[in-house]
Amino acid sequence: MDYGQFLNMHSEISLILVIFIMFFFDLFASGKARNFFPHLMVALMGLQVLYLLIPVNLDVEIFGGMYRSNFLINCVKIMLAFGTIIVLMQSNIWLKRDDTRHKQGEFYTLLLFTLLGMFFMVSSGNFLVFVIGLELATIPMACLIAFDKYKHISAEAGAKFILSAMFSSGVMMFGISYLYATTGTLYFNDMVGHLTGTPLQIMALVFFFAGLGFKLSLVPFHLWTPDVYQGAPTNVTAYLSVVSKGAAAFALMIIFIKVFAPMIEIWQEMLFWVIIASITIANLFAIRQKNLKRFFAFSSISQAGYIALGIISADANGMAAMLFYILVYLFANLAVFGVISVIEQKSGDNVGREDYNGLYKTNPRLSLIMTLALFSLGGIPPFAGFFSKFFIFMTAFEAGFELLVFIAIVNTVISLYYYLLVVKAMYITPNDAPIAPFKSDPYTRISLIVCLAGILLLGFLSSIYEGIRMVSNGL
Numbered sequence: 163m164d165y166g167q168f169l170n171m172h173s174e175i176s177l178i179l180v181i182f183i184m185f186f187f188d189l190f191a192s193g194k195a196r197n198f199f200p201h202l203m204v205a206l207m208g209l210q211v212l213y214l215l216i217p218v219n220l221d222v223e224i225f226g227g228m229y230r231s232n233f234l235i236n237c238v239k240i241m242l243a244f245g246t247i248i249v250l251m252q253s254n255i256w257l258k259r260d261d262t263r264h265k266q267g268e269f270y271t272l273l274l275f276t277l278l279g280m281f282f283m284v285s286s287g288n289f290l291v292f293v294i295g296l297e298l299a300t301i302p303m304a305c306l307i308a309f310d311k312y313k314h315i316s317a318e319a320g321a322k323f324i325l326s327a328m329f330s331s332g333v334m335m336f337g338i339s340y341l342y343a344t345t346g347t348l349y350f351n352d353m354v355g356h357l358t359g360t361p362l363q364i365m366a367l368v369f370f371f372a373g374l375g376f377k378l379s380l381v382p383f384h385l386w387t388p389d390v391y392q393g394a395p396t397n398v399t400a401y402l403s404v405v406s407k408g409a410a411a412f413a414l415m416i417i418f419i420k421v422f423a424p425m426i427e428i429w430q431e432m433l434f435w436v437i438i439a440s441i442t443i444a445n446l447f448a449i450r451q452k453n454l455k456r457f458f459a460f461s462s463i464s465q466a467g468y469i470a471l472g473i474i475s476a477d478a479n480g481m482a483a484m485l486f487y488i489l490v491y492l493f494a495n496l497a498v499f500g501v502i503s504v505i506e507q508k509s510g511d512n513v514g515r516e517d518y519n520g521l522y523k524t525n526p527r528l529s530l531i532m533t534l535a536l537f538s539l540g541g542i543p544p545f546a547g548f549f550s551k552f553f554i555f556m557t558a559f560e561a562g563f564e565l566l567v568f569i570a571i572v573n574t575v576i577s578l579y580y581y582l583l584v585v586k587a588m589y590i591t592p593n594d595a596p597i598a599p600f601k602s603d604p605y606t607r608i609s610l611i612v613c614l615a616g617i618l619l620l621g622f623l624s625s626i627y628e629g630i631r632m633v634s635n636g637l
Contacts, residue, residue: 171224183202239285255503289338313393330377334369335373357421357423371414371433378411381436415472430476441467457580457584465491471570472485474563493613496609504602505525520591531614533585549620
């Protein structure tokens with residue numbers, strides 16, 4: 163075996179190096195040195211992203227095709243790593259609390275291991291590597307969700323997540339076993355030539371999609387989402403709603419296009435109804451929510467339906483629209499959860515919508531950031547969310563799904579209503595005792611400024627979408 167092949171795994175090796183540095187720092191650092199823990203973490207992840215930006219030989223296929231990488235996959239990894247940095251910055255104040263200060267090392271290690279699993283997911287060329295990456299991303303995530311172990315709601319959320327994840331993984335691997343039984347291989351490139359759409363292979367497709375639909379929170383695989391989002395620490399919820407969802411969406415589209423191409427009509431019809439259910443049901447339930455984390459859980463389910471519009475297009479334009487949508491969604495959703503997190507840490511567990519009544523009077527800057535992020539999520543021009551929705555609607559329309567696009571547009575109008583409920587609470591609804599004014603920590607301010615820049619600029623910097631589309635043409 164040529165062990166030199168490992169050197170072609172640039173992103174994974176660099177991330178493992180970061181994990182080892184943080185592990186030994188946590189093990190041997192003195193009390194005063196541990197004050198630099200967050201700075202070291204952000205700096206190392208920033209260096210890792212810069213390393214991924216270095217133009218090296220990215221078009222590789224090693225271990226017989228089990229692992230593969232190219233410029234498109236590398237761009238996805240950069241996006242995931244960048245989102246992780248923002249989450250780390252927003253977690254700084256939470257990790258300084260008395261009950262979490264001594265657990266910073268565990269939090270960073272678990273978070274980076276989930277990211278490593280996602281890297282393997284998006285680089286897999288074999289279902290064995292894909293499942294290993296999926297489990298590596300899922301099991302530490304359950305620990306992160308239950309990180310506030312002395313809070314009953316956090317422990318309950320972790321238990322619900324791991325039980326649901328175990329069941330979904332079992333269903334997925336049951337489907338993969340059917341694929342192996344009917345094709346005799348687990349390699350993506352070899353499997354596609356043996357798929358003919360037999361009943362057993364259709365069942366395998368359904369089971370596989372059910373397993374990955376859990377990661378994406380698509381209806382009807384979404385039931386865990388509101389409880390887990392509410393119970394998990396807010397920064398973990400932000401990570402789960404953006405970074406994890408982005409990796410799962412990319413992996414699903416790659417496998418649908420590369421492996422299940424001969425069965426495209428079957429999975430497009432299946433995805434058609436799942437998208438309608440996800441967008442419609444999530445929007446209707448979001449209107450009823452009073453808790454903001456549950457509110458954005460249903461918003462996340464709805465957004466997953468919009469992301470799937472890029473998948474159903476099944477071409478390079480759909481991939482470009484989906485990745486651009488995920489990038490815009492990353493900035494908008496992390497801005498929302500950043501505001502929720504900093505308010506939660508500064509003024510107690512204020513996650514109810516009524517708690518934000520009159521927020522503009524005492525914290526106008528946070529109110530403005532929340533408002534612009536909500537406008538972007540709702541697709542209001544001229545913010546980036548409008549352009550991301552336009553591109554993803556356009557690709558689905560060009561692929562022949564006119565009815566689906568019409569239903570999605572109607573649901574966009576519904577989503578505007580419930581997003582504006584939060585805006586109404588902050589600016590219009592009176593409150594005799596609004597959240598007291600405060601200043602957020604420097605890391606949170608920087609992260610929110612970065613998110614705000616993404617919300618305002620991504621739609622106007624056409625070179626970003628054109629660059630993503632150019633890269634996606636190599637799909």
